[in-house]
Amino acid sequence: MSWTSLRPWSAARFAFASGAIAGGMAAGAWAGGCPGDLDGDAGIGSSDLATLLAQWGLPGAADLDGDGTTGPNDLALLLSAWGPCPGGAGPIAEELAAVPRAAFPFASRVETFLTGATVHVAIDIARHPNLAGRTVDAYVVEDRDRSAWAADPSLPGAAQPIILGSDLAGGVRPLATASLPGPTGLAFSRGYDLVIDVDGTGTLTAGDLIDGLDGPGVLVVANASAAGPLAVNTVAAWDTNDAAISASFQLQRVWYPSDIASMGPLPLVVISHGNGHSYTWYDYLGTHLASWGYVVMAHQNNTVPGIETASTTTLEHTDAILAAPATLAGGALAGKIDATRIVWIGHSRGGEGVARAYDRIFDGTYVPTLYGLAAIRLVSSIAPTDFLGSASANPHGANYHLLYGSADGDVCGCPDSDVADSFNLLERATGERSSTYVHGADHNDFNCCGFEDFAGPSGTAIGRAAAQVVAKATYLALIRHALDGDPGAREFRWRPFEDLRPPGVAANVQATLEWKPGIATVVDDFQAQTSIATSSSGGAVTIAGASGGLEGLMNDNNTTFTWATSDPWNGMTRARAGETTRGLVFDWTSPSSVEFQVVAALRDFTARPFLSLRAAQGSRHPRTVALAGPLDFTVTLVDGAGRTSSLAISAAGGVVRRPYQRTGYGTGAGWQNEFATVRIRIADFAAGGREIDLADVAAVRLEFGTGAGAAEGRIAIDDLRIEER
Amino acid sequence: MNSLIAIVAALPLATVAVPPAASAPPPAARAAAVRPAPIRGLVAVRPFRVAEPWTHEYRADRPAVREGWIVVLDADPALVRPRQTEQMVLMGGGLPLEIVHVAVDAGRVVAILPRVPDSVAIESVVFHLASPALPESLSVEAAEARRAAAVAAGLLPRDGAELARALAAGGGAVAAADREAFDRELAAAIRRHLPGESARADELEGRIDSTPRPVD
Numbered sequence A: 001m002s003w004t005s006l007r008p009w010s011a012a013r014f015a016f017a018s019g020a021i022a023g024g025m026a027a028g029a030w031a032g033g034c035p036g037d038l039d040g041d042a043g044i045g046s047s048d049l050a051t052l053l054a055q056w057g058l059p060g061a062a063d064l065d066g067d068g069t070t071g072p073n074d075l076a077l078l079l080s081a082w083g084p085c086p087g088g089a090g091p092i093a094e095e096l097a098a099v100p101r102a103a104f105p106f107a108s109r110v111e112t113f114l115t116g117a118t119v120h121v122a123i124d125i126a127r128h129p130n131l132a133g134r135t136v137d138a139y140v141v142e143d144r145d146r147s148a149w150a151a152d153p154s155l156p157g158a159a160q161p162i163i164l165g166s167d168l169a170g171g172v173r174p175l176a177t178a179s180l181p182g183p184t185g186l187a188f189s190r191g192y193d194l195v196i197d198v199d200g201t202g203t204l205t206a207g208d209l210i211d212g213l214d215g216p217g218v219l220v221v222a223n224a225s226a227a228g229p230l231a232v233n234t235v236a237a238w239d240t241n242d243a244a245i246s247a248s249f250q251l252q253r254v255w256y257p258s259d260i261a262s263m264g265p266l267p268l269v270v271i272s273h274g275n276g277h278s279y280t281w282y283d284y285l286g287t288h289l290a291s292w293g294y295v296v297m298a299h300q301n302n303t304v305p306g307i308e309t310a311s312t313t314t315l316e317h318t319d320a321i322l323a324a325p326a327t328l329a330g331g332a333l334a335g336k337i338d339a340t341r342i343v344w345i346g347h348s349r350g351g352e353g354v355a356r357a358y359d360r361i362f363d364g365t366y367v368p369t370l371y372g373l374a375a376i377r378l379v380s381s382i383a384p385t386d387f388l389g390s391a392s393a394n395p396h397g398a399n400y401h402l403l404y405g406s407a408d409g410d411v412c413g414c415p416d417s418d419v420a421d422s423f424n425l426l427e428r429a430t431g432e433r434s435s436t437y438v439h440g441a442d443h444n445d446f447n448c449c450g451f452e453d454f455a456g457p458s459g460t461a462i463g464r465a466a467a468q469v470v471a472k473a474t475y476l477a478l479i480r481h482a483l484d485g486d487p488g489a490r491e492f493r494w495r496p497f498e499d500l501r502p503p504g505v506a507a508n509v510q511a512t513l514e515w516k517p518g519i520a521t522v523v524d525d526f527q528a529q530t531s532i533a534t535s536s537s538g539g540a541v542t543i544a545g546a547s548g549g550l551e552g553l554m555n556d557n558n559t560t561f562t563w564a565t566s567d568p569w570n571g572m573t574r575a576r577a578g579e580t581t582r583g584l585v586f587d588w589t590s591p592s593s594v595e596f597q598v599v600a601a602l603r604d605f606t607a608r609p610f611l612s613l614r615a616a617q618g619s620r621h622p623r624t625v626a627l628a629g630p631l632d633f634t635v636t637l638v639d640g641a642g643r644t645s646s647l648a649i650s651a652a653g654g655v656v657r658r659p660y661q662r663t664g665y666g667t668g669a670g671w672q673n674e675f676a677t678v679r680i681r682i683a684d685f686a687a688g689g690r691e692i693d694l695a696d697v698a699a700v701r702l703e704f705g706t707g708a709g710a711a712e713g714r715i716a717i718d719d720l721r722i723e724e725r
Numbered sequence B: 001m002n003s004l005i006a007i008v009a010a011l012p013l014a015t016v017a018v019p020p021a022a023s024a025p026p027p028a029a030r031a032a033a034v035r036p037a038p039i040r041g042l043v044a045v046r047p048f049r050v051a052e053p054w055t056h057e058y059r060a061d062r063p064a065v066r067e068g069w070i071v072v073l074d075a076d077p078a079l080v081r082p083r084q085t086e087q088m089v090l091m092g093g094g095l096p097l098e099i100v101h102v103a104v105d106a107g108r109v110v111a112i113l114p115r116v117p118d119s120v121a122i123e124s125v126v127f128h129l130a131s132p133a134l135p136e137s138l139s140v141e142a143a144e145a146r147r148a149a150a151v152a153a154g155l156l157p158r159d160g161a162e163l164a165r166a167l168a169a170g171g172g173a174v175a176a177a178d179r180e181a182f183d184r185e186l187a188a189a190i191r192r193h194l195p196g197e198s199a200r201a202d203e204l205e206g207r208i209d210s211t212p213r214p215v216d
Helices: A044-054 A072-082 A146-151 A283-291 A309-321 A349-363 A423-428 A462-486 A486-491 A622-627 A682-689 B002-010 B027-033 B141-151 B160-170 B178-194 B198-205
Strands: A095-102 A108-109 A112-114 A121-122 A136-140 A160-163 A172-174 A190-198 A207-209 A218-221 A232-239 A251-257 A266-273 A297-299 A336-347 A376-384 A399-405 A433-438 A512-517 A520-523 A541-544 A547-553 A582-588 A592-599 A612-616 A636-637 A646-647 A676-681 A696-706 A715-723 B041-055 B065-075 B089-091 B098-103 B108-114 B127-130 B174-176
Touching: A044 A072, A095 A172, A108 A121, A112 A486, A146 A541, A190 A486, A218 A486, A232 A283, A251 A283, A251 A309, A266 A283, A266 A309, A266 A462, A283 A297, A283 A462, A297 A309, A309 A336, A309 A349, A336 A349, A336 A462, A349 A423, A376 A462, A399 A462, A423 A433, A433 A462, A433 B041, A462 A486, A512 A612, A520 A682, A582 A592, A622 A715, A636 B160, A646 A682, A676 A682, A682 B027, A696 A715, A715 B141, B041 B160, B041 B178, B065 B160, B089 B108, B089 B141, B098 B178, B098 B198, B108 B178, B178 B198
Parallel strands: A112 A218, A266 A297, A266 A336, A336 A376, A376 A399, A399 A433, A512 A676, B041 B174
Antiparallel strands: A095 A108, A095 A121, A121 A172, A136 A160, A136 A190, A190 A207, A190 A218, A232 A251, A251 A297, A433 A512, A520 A715, A541 A592, A547 A582, A582 A715, A592 A696, A612 A676, A612 A715, A636 A646, A636 A696, B041 B065, B065 B108, B089 B127, B098 B108
């Protein structure tokens, strides 16, 4: 059996203006098993000929040579390839599993689904015109790899007949997956393949569609906030008796699987508490993670003198537990902690302390005994302070995460103090990074016993229980992704919170996520090139219709959140003076746009699957106040031939929330500007037969105003990138 | 907001700066504008000496500690409640105290005032809460500037009678081999003067439960 992997950007009506192969078919100009296979049946036949003739004189999928119209040369090419696709026919691999959306492209193709969720299948009818209006059988089967499918192409279980429509929306249909078994044991995700048995043979054959030929197409994940399968032991207080550790700060609390004797070395999670907090305050997290197979240690943290001492205790306690002497749990952990897979989680001053600890190893000013920098696979700060600034409180290239509550009454994100601006640390991280901004959570919701510091509007507090459910789910998914590379955990870092809301978290709990994977092609990060008219990749940037356009440092320049034209970066608590975190701000009351010309070297958007940017509403700006809700806008790609394809970010699942309506620091309501990552599958711009050459994108245009999204608003934009999955 | 009201209410009027904004910022931010504040009382003072010194991590020069005083003092709870951001520094003269434990509701603090080369006699020490900083970042000069600011603000050493009572309450001088042994003396001070805070005393005495137990 042979296979055809239909790359998502090789959409049916896909014209390669610059990619045409002289005298031959344009690369990728096919819908099915080979070039010219317009109906996807793995061969060139009468149906394909009919499609070509129907498109005569027009651009489209039948424009096989990519010259802009369907004509005699295309006919000759098709006839020359008549018959089965070279190399034999095979199933067609493409992304099918999806969540539905209300507008074009009517679905977001994703991998991760909560146990019990409804998986939708999304078939682009324009790519598979042979399926329009048909009833086909869908199967969701246990994941098999390519060779396993070749050996056994049978489709077990009951077929799910789905009735397809004749347009893009009609290709999106729900499947009965509520009873699909989730993972068992310590597994976080369970893989399935989604198959459309086009010919109804009950086996995977040529012309069938499959999502999951190489790796699972559907990943059903565990309830990340629920306890794992393992019983847990705890040592309430272990005295390290380590003379290297500051006097009076030598105690640890440790959680580990009760049956650790039968298990191999387990990763270590270290929790470093904040000032006036206690190492005994994180039972909820220690127990949770240990039940999923981790050794968790919380230690006394020397935070009163400052961040340097706090970082020292983190560094030294990590060494102390890795030694796992007989005095700890009777030696039960000896040889059971993996010194190459360590996670540091710090809270408040401890949150800055873990970043400082990483920085000290990075700088070579501290050398651990039993581990090295490469062993620190993830650093996460819960509402960290920023006393030390970029020279010292710096995660560098660590895989870094920030958890923050919008109602924090201590490390408040206030405009008059850099020390209280947790997001400064996130902005300094140069590696893979993400953040979780939880509306209505306060500083001490993430421990058991800190004082009440809720500082948000009445009625918006989510409470300690809900905040800790969010924290448990966030950390398990985060750690599974960072340590294990679990593909099912990856989408927790960027999918809208509403998509993967942990069970048990009320529907009114909102969280905003940012994610910036380490590998990307940057169109504009607003840093390498400081002219507003030029992107960091060197292309022209044109702002039309908008007011107040400005590129600059994301640092509120006064001590209030009151909107003032003299403080265009109002609400930005992302940088200190002298740092480099920059972005673009503007507002509008009528249709407006910002267009980023794409330089020649970057025009092939098929190289990576996602277009990404981050956006935030401008807190307390009159346009934000008037909008009083989520902000929608449209992203348009313009190809080299001037053809365009647009989609609203909301239709890709993007959510740019109204700022949390916290008051204080001046007049009005609205707290710090709240960036959300918006990721759009690039292939979706070519969905439904839209004519756009994604291998030759000349410009990315963001469109605002009536017809494109919110009629008015104030927005900050940053990090326009083409990214890995 | 309640904490803010508590702070403002507790401070002498003359020591509170006018807030910059129409609406009130939280205490952490406000603290930066607060001038030196007095402590409310000196409860106990106990001289000590250790054979093996430890490092005082509460000033940038990191002096070695061989002797000093265990002090128990009362302060405005709102000013000594541990916070994450900028916080006033509890000082004895020109040296930030090592805070051993704070009974946050009562505002009672057990701390260590080392005797270092630039120390003055206990009778001359001005205990005060100085402008916010991380103690570890304070140079000798910066710490001295805070002491001078406290004096300039009219703060005085404790009077003789109060100091005499505190010394009597502290008990006689204590000698310990090292910090671990000295921790037991600190625990005793907590048990005596912060009777509701036994958990911290237990930790300092090594009265801990290190037996592995299943989590329910």
